[in-house]
Amino acid sequence: MEQQLPLFARELAPADQQAVREALTLLEGQLREPGTSFTSSHAVRDWLRLQLAALEREALSVLWLDNQHRLLAHDTLFLGTINSITVHPREVVKSGLKNNAAAAVLAHNHPSGEAEPSQADRLITERLKQALDLVDIRLLDHLVVGGMDIVSFAERGWL
Template sequence: MHSPITDWPKNEQPREKLRLKGAAALSDAELLAIFLRIGVKGKSAVTLAKDLIHHFGSLPRLLASTPEEFTRVHGVGLSKWSQIQAAYELVKRSLEDGLSQDPIFSSPNHVREFLQAKIGRLPHEVFLCLYLDSSLHLIECDELFRGSITQTAIYPREILKEALSKNASALIVAHNHPSGNPLPSDADQELTKVLESVLQMVDIQLLDHCIVSGSGFFSFSDSGLMNISVKR
């Protein structure tokens, strides 16, 4: 429908549909249209939202867009990009806050959702540490290393130093693969073994090493590649 949204049947207008049926009932384009508010000549906000998603190829790519990339699309400007990024950041912070409120294993998908939102769609590789207390609540999530699109230099001694300074009882480490393939490399497997060994020396347990991509996720723990025994 290319007519103004105000001319649509009331129950088909995105805001009214959200109020009546809940956010889950809306398509990606309808949700995005609520942020856009208005379209351009000949296009409703929903049509413009569909064009944006089509331009970037997917909603995750749109969310990861730079201001320059976003504003190349006719009909949207920096203010719309800023609003969408602010909403996306609120989602990531909400997920992180949930990890500090409840033990990480109380919701099996919570860590995965947080990591995919946090680093899964970045164009460069980053390495995160999730420091956990004795009750497995999140103390802090830190980005320790940032590298090129192909590799990041990871220093186990830096991870150990930070873990001790935060009085962590356990860790989850994670990094992303911008290539899109979340399967571990030989170097990833070797790093996991080294970290396990180093942390065991000071009685800190490495619970998992997660590898994240825009559409994939790999867990060393879930794949049986780590020897952990945590009371869940």
């Protein structure tokens, strides 16, 4: 199956598109390896940078994981504007149940290039954690991508 290109890569020359497609395929393969700890993997961050860093609008993606924290699926659930996004916890829960997920990692981008989470980011993360807890899906992390920088809520002790 051909790797879906992130939006930014669709404007590249065909050879460059192929290079991005191959990089995404390799990184996603690493994420699906048995025994790979999803939340500590550098491949996760590299994969998210390729998926989100160059977007011109905010996007919220969820990485759905099984009981061993291996990647089941990834969904981009919401697209926003250059500086905001509306997130509906109900839709996140529906997607988690559809994917039969045991755990999740949230990720979204800041098109400004500044990875520092806002107060709104912290509030929606708490709401999503509460909603997912109700259906026994553990929220492992929320990663904010700003250019090449990524801030982890878990590493900051916010989850």
